[in-house]
Amino acid sequence: MDAELIGRNVRHVRDRIARAAERARRDPSSVGLIAAAKTMPTAAVHAAVEAGVTDIGHNYVQEAVAMVGQVSAPVRWHLIGHLQRNKAAKSAATFDVVQTVDSPGLGEALSRAASKAGRVLSVLVEVNVGGEASKSGVAPEDAAGLVDALRANAGLTVDGLMAIPPPADETQARRYFRQLRDLSEELGLAQLSMGMTNDFEIAIEEGATMVRVGRAIFGERG
Numbered sequence: 001m002d003a004e005l006i007g008r009n010v011r012h013v014r015d016r017i018a019r020a021a022e023r024a025r026r027d028p029s030s031v032g033l034i035a036a037a038k039t040m041p042t043a044a045v046h047a048a049v050e051a052g053v054t055d056i057g058h059n060y061v062q063e064a065v066a067m068v069g070q071v072s073a074p075v076r077w078h079l080i081g082h083l084q085r086n087k088a089a090k091s092a093a094t095f096d097v098v099q100t101v102d103s104p105g106l107g108e109a110l111s112r113a114a115s116k117a118g119r120v121l122s123v124l125v126e127v128n129v130g131g132e133a134s135k136s137g138v139a140p141e142d143a144a145g146l147v148d149a150l151r152a153n154a155g156l157t158v159d160g161l162m163a164i165p166p167p168a169d170e171t172q173a174r175r176y177f178r179q180l181r182d183l184s185e186e187l188g189l190a191q192l193s194m195g196m197t198n199d200f201e202i203a204i205e206e207g208a209t210m211v212r213v214g215r216a217i218f219g220e221r222g
Contacts, residue, residue: 003043009217017031032209037067038063042070049071101150108153110156123157137163177202
């Protein structure tokens with residue numbers, strides 16, 4: 001894994017984030033970069049952290065557990081992949097943020113585990129903005145009810161919304177991102193996790209406060 005290349009990639013992504021924020025008349029510091037490390041070796045994550053990345057996203061609980069133990073630098077860990085309820089306890093002990101909460105039952109399981117560990121876990125509600133049967137997430141019209149249910153859990157703080165829209169052209173992508181932004185404003189939620197390598201600049205222009213970037217930092221996955 002070429003640490004120097006990863007460092008250059010991180011700087012280039014940050015430049016792109018800054019330019020997109022400026023186009024939207026936003027402060028670039030209002031957009032957090034999450035390096036999406038699915039299938040990446042720990043050495044690649046070390047290189048990203050050395051380049052100044054402070055937030056790492058992972059899709060798989062077991063892989064993340066092993067990686068967290070090998071990264072000594074202060075990093076904020078995000079679960080950005082689908083979470084099964086039977087892995088809630090391990091997730092609540094491993095991650096700082098779980099971005100993919102899509103049911104009251106999952107929230108309750110995370111809250112119990114976090115409370116037992118003496119933590120309050122930050123969560124985002126995953127919204128299925130494209131209505132895709134193959135993807136997780138709550139329907140937009142059900143998001144308010146889920147947010148209310150999650151807020152009743154003492155072990156959680158509901159900080160925002162997250163979405164993985166279907167592949168789309170720029171016009172449609174903007175519609176999905178605006179839909180999520182409008183929903184977050186209706187619900188009084190500050191954080192918006194939306195946008196990946198192919199579309200994070202559009203997401204920033206439409207209000208993203210977190211972008212999840214993997215390929216543009218680490219290169220193509222093997």
